[in-house]
Amino acid sequence: MKVTPTRLAGVLIIEPRVFGDERGFFFESFNQRAFDEAVGEHVEFVQDNHSRSSRGVLRGLHYQLPPKAQGKLVRVVAGEVFDVAVDLRKDSPTCGQWVAEVLSAANQKQLWIPPGFAHGFLTLSEKAEFLYKTTDYYSPEHEQCIRWDDCRLAIDWPLENKPIVSEKDKNGIFFDSELLLPRG
Numbered sequence: 001m002k003v004t005p006t007r008l009a010g011v012l013i014i015e016p017r018v019f020g021d022e023r024g025f026f027f028e029s030f031n032q033r034a035f036d037e038a039v040g041e042h043v044e045f046v047q048d049n050h051s052r053s054s055r056g057v058l059r060g061l062h063y064q065l066p067p068k069a070q071g072k073l074v075r076v077v078a079g080e081v082f083d084v085a086v087d088l089r090k091d092s093p094t095c096g097q098w099v100a101e102v103l104s105a106a107n108q109k110q111l112w113i114p115p116g117f118a119h120g121f122l123t124l125s126e127k128a129e130f131l132y133k134t135t136d137y138y139s140p141e142h143e144q145c146i147r148w149d150d151c152r153l154a155i156d157w158p159l160e161n162k163p164i165v166s167e168k169d170k171n172g173i174f175f176d177s178e179l180l181l182p183r184g
């Protein structure tokens with residue numbers, strides 16, 4: 001497993017070791033011991049999610065407030081997305097900054113996004129199947145949505161057209177220092 005830090009401390013790009021042969025391929029999509037070693041601590045996941053999106057669908061930017069903040073280990077098993085994490089940690093030197101990575105069935109890359117970040121993605125392929133593990137349960141009461149087009153975040157989405165966004169996401173809030181989350 002190859003682990004690459006990003007410019008947002010804690011957010012990691014994880015590339016599993018893929019075993020290809022004449023039948024196809026095999027890889028461990030999650031290994032608790034290897035993951036904990038990569039992150040440097042034990043991380044427990046309690047929920048697996050799966051969403052399918054069409055080209056141009058943008059989901060996010062979502063996060064849950066403490067005490068239900070979620071860490072997310074995300075990957076794509078069909079198609080391709082432009083995946084984004086935004087640092088919302090109050091005392092972080094990269095607070096308000098974002099990092100993006102193209103995740104696809106072809107590159108088999110995963111992104112570890114610890115609690116304290118907002119997350120979203122733009123679908124680049126006709127269809128994308130998005131799977132992810134979360135470190136806490138879904139809690140609508142704690143869910144927040146920051147506008148994908150917030151001008152302070154200025155995320156450079158590779159948009160071909162106006163994205164397809166849910167009503168909830170259309171009515172998201174704008175990034176503000178009041179939103180920031182305590183570290184940990």
Ligand SMILES: Cc1cn([C@H]2C[C@H](O)[C@@H](COP(=O)(O)OP(=O)(O)O[C@H]3O[C@H](C)C(=O)[C@H](O)[C@H]3O)O2)c(=O)[nH]c1=O
Binds near residue numbers: 051060120
């Ligand atoms: C997230 C979630 C949703 N739901 C229900 C609530 C709605 O009735 C329906 C669709 O929810 P939503 O429109 O919030 O789904 P997404 O827009 O894909 O939200 C996700 O998208 C971005 C990329 C994220 O990072 C979050 O994990 C998550 O918020 O599924 C559940 O039952 N459990 C869940 O964990």
